[in-house]
Amino acid sequence: MWISRMAVFKQQRVEDLYSIAEELGSGQFAIVKRCQEKKTGVNYAAKFIKKRQSRASRRGVTREEIEREVNILREIKHPNIVTLHDVYENKTDVVLILELVSGGELFDFLAQKESLSEEEATRFIKQILEGVNYLHTRKIAHFDLKPENIMLLDKSIPVPHIKLIDFGLAHKIEDGVEFKNIFGTPEFVAPEIVNYEPLGLAADMWSIGVITYILLSGASPFLGENKQETLSNITAVNYEFDEEFFSHTSDLAKDFISKLLVQDTRKRLSIQDALSHVWIMPKDKSQVLVRKRSVINLENFRKQYVRRRWKLSYSVVSLCNHLSRSLKKKGLDSEVLKPRNCESDVEDDTVKRKPSLPRRRSSTS
Template sequence: MIKHPNIVALDDIYESGGHLYLIMQLVSGGELFDRIVEKGFYTERDASRLIFQVLDAVKYLHDLGIVHRDLKPENLLYYSLDEDSKIMISDFGLSKMEDPGSVLSTACGTPGYVAPEVLAQKPYSKAVDCWSIGVIAYILLCGYPPFYDENDAKLFEQILKAEYEFDSPYWDDISDSAKDFIRHLMEKDPEKRFTCEQALQHPWIAGDTALDKNIHQSVSEQIKKNFAKSKWKVSPYP
């Protein structure tokens, strides 16, 4: 049913001896953060192009009545190793059909990316995905998350209040348009939050307000610091 250039396809299903095998489309370009760290040059415009692809794919899902519910950088993979490779959304383990007349209320998702209304245990809608895209856009422009605390209760408190800052010096060179775009997606009230369609029309995505200034050094340093993986510390070979 799902066919979109930025969504990992399910090619086939096999059942054998009590096991179900899902044959997924091969995506070999690696994870989003890895690619950004490896780059020598990275700009707001690069981030804008990435977010455009995510928005376009999630709008497609929403039009089909599907809510992903676990959008995060780890679920964004590059299709190939090519420099201009497209980005692919993966991992639909928590996705759900939004049936007419029914409400979504299950608390699920990944701490740090989950929308306030989910934590407030209120019925929610596809707007939760738009919040997550806002969080991803924030991280893509500074390299660290908008909400952070080692104590989950304190982390959730921040998210429930939608308390986040554009800290200096990390945001000093980022355009006002990018900040405006993020504010519209990371809007506490889901009724006022941008839909994917509205976000796709914002000048930071559809216009030319995304800056071409190289922000690679600052962003990659923060990614390594805040999203450190063992493979960045040790050799990938056994």
């Protein structure tokens, strides 16, 4: 069995076939570098994933988890999702050769714009939805949707092409098989993750609601002054459309967000529901006009987004530790908390929300 798994990846030095260039990013157990295939001259991104060397070790990623990521990437091919080109392995790393997505993050691109209407914003949201729709029709949940994983293929065109990246936490959801886990980025995790409840495709839809909220305001809906407050806000669905940030936002956009940030997964918009929502797909001329006239306050967006990018004390590991303690109190086996499941491959950039009045339970909960 072990031998057949080893055969999945090419046992060849990646440096013999690719020229490895500068680092593009790094995470807990992965480094991404630009590379060029020597034979063709085509540029790619090489993701070096550190392998766990023994069962006792907590450093690195288990082979099972690496294989899961690779198998999912091999299965998917969509214009809005990063493409896997090849996979290599050496004693310490598995190296994924991926499509080079060089246009930067979507939110960095938006922060540099002089103006942005909701109509323009929905063109980007629709691309995200189409990528997620492709995944969900194949019963694949991404589980780590956040601005840092929404990239642009080329930012030099008016409406750049979006690419979803980082499938390190993605899972295939099997009918009749209960799946529970604790992972993701605290700011974007759904209540069912915090509560250690069965997980499904709906968790991605919650994340899309958070992403849309941030896209329209720069502010983050649930992030509190500390970790406990953030998790409490999520489980209570405690957020509001602050007038300071949403004074020019349409009711259509607020309705879209409100129907995604719903605690009951059965009542949360599905991906098909989201794609057909009138904010994404207007049904009449008046709705089209509303989107054109409603503008995003980019000055507020820039201020809040800069604050989002500050490195704070939050981390995915701290979320895991917090929930691990909670599970122990419930008498659950802490072994369910695998280190890889508590981390994303990308370092967690977190948000500090502007202090506001005491929070009340949202009417959308």
